[in-house]
Amino acid sequence: MTLPSFAAGQLPQGIRSRLIPGVNGLDMHILEAGHELPGRPLIVLLHGFPDLAYGWRFLLPILAASGCHVVAPDLRGYGRTTGWQDAYDTPLAPFSLLNMARDTLALVLALGYRQAATVIGHDIGSPVSAYCALARPDVFRSVVFMSAPFPGPPAFPFDTAQHDGSSAIPNAGMANLAKALGALHPPRKHYQQYLSSEQADADMSDPPQGLHAFLRAFFHVKSGDWPQNDPHVLPGSAAEDIARMPAYYVMDLEKTMPEAVAPFHPSAAEVRACTWLSEAELEVYVEEYGRTGFQGALQAYRVLSDPALNDELRLLSGKTIDVPSLFIGGEKDWGTYATPGALDLMKSRATTRLHGIEMIDGAGHWIQQEQPVRLGERLLDFIKGAGAGP
Structure with missing residues (x-):
């Protein structure tokens, strides 16, 4: 497949666009920076809706300048990545959070890495990054949630043997x-x-x-x-x-x-x-x-309200994110508060090594585009403090 070219001025210098075939059934389009030298720590950036890998264009060279190989894919269902079905009535399982985490794992391995120093997810990419860290902490050595706090996986009811054993339908709320x-x-x-x-x-x-x-x-x-x-x-x-x-x-x-x-x-x-x-x-x-x-x-939004696909997440019921983690939100972004209680659950229940909650002054939802320099500074401080970077 020949990718459409970006026009002059649409990509900052030093960013490469290419297609990686055979990534969990996808031909995955990525933007990357810091790829010139092998062996650099890998950072994976997962966008949200209706963003694209392109949304990370300002941050890619900032992180690469620290000595990292930085990769931003077009997620399943988006942009120049192919191999997914777009009909409304297509089976949703390929778009589940666990399968999109598998997409991310497959990309890391396809690029020749056994580990990623960190995975950073924005918006709908935030829960995908969370399940990467929950399921494969040996691969994803730290995680950053942006704009969407992660409250933890859906849980089975606890201590019901002598009580009412019924459980709520997932996402009945x-x-x-x-x-x-x-x-x-x-x-x-x-x-x-x-x-x-x-x-x-x-x-x-x-x-x-x-x-x-x-x-x-x-x-x-x-x-x-x-x-x-x-x-x-x-x-x-x-x-x-x-x-x-x-x-x-x-x-x-x-x-x-x-x-x-x-x-x-x-x-x-x-x-x-x-x-x-x-x-x-x-x-x-x-x-x-x-x-x-x-x-x-x-x-992905249909997945969030699908009872069966939410129920499969209960495999991780009670499991916490035990790698270093960080939440970053925009001061002007409602995403931090859109799910009442999620921020508190992220702090108290979902993570055990949360390094903090950072709010970027003046930024709205599109933090990586609106305030890439400030965001880059906070990310690099976190990666260094987590012992995951160069």
Whole structure:
């Protein structure tokens, strides 16, 4: 397969784009830096939605300059990686969190490594990185969660032999939340509920304002550039509490995502002032999603609400992440607080060697694009402190 080339100025100097065949059934596209010298410690960067490997373009050379080989793949369902099915009714098991962790393990081995110094996951990449560290701590020697705290795997009920042995249906909470949000005035829906629906791909692939304008508004409204982002701990997990989040998290029931973000499209002056996502850089996303559509990327949201695929995670019930870990969020990003209680569970139950919770001033959801220098400094301090780097 011949990859489309990046246009001049779309990739920083020193970053290589290539395809790795035979990675857990995928031909996996990666961007990498620091690849010139063999034997360097490996860092793996896992993006979220609707990002791509391209979202790490500023961070790759920063981490590589420290003496590491840094690799960012297009995840299963995204971008230039192929070998996945994009139909809505395709089996979801290949997109499960455990299989995406297998994708990551297979990539490490395909690159000729037995270990990765760290795996860093952003957004939906955060739980994938967590399951890498849970399942194979011998390979993934440290882990960083970005924007999405990891509360631990679903647990079997404990000490029920003499009590009620029934257990809740995995992720029944999301179904109950959907019902409660729909009963509000006006009725609402959670963005994950929408992204797992059959119509989401068509809505976003062919939005009325055009793909470029939709993606510009989506990236803007979730960034530190949107002045109305003021995230904070929610008072609880009731529908009324969840509905305090912005309209791109808790949407009007009848609206599509393009309709939800359209009112917040930045002005021409704001677009010109956006140093982290130029029009030429945004065009990479427009071209990729214009070519692939969104369904492959959306499969992960269907996985999150699938009872069987959540139930298989109970194999790791009670297991903690015992390698050094770190959480990094953006000061202006609701992702840190979007799941009430997750941050506390990450600290108290899911990890045993958490090095801290770092919040990047001024950054929204797209930390690696908005504040790559500050992010790079914190990551390199963590990797050095964890004893995992060069």
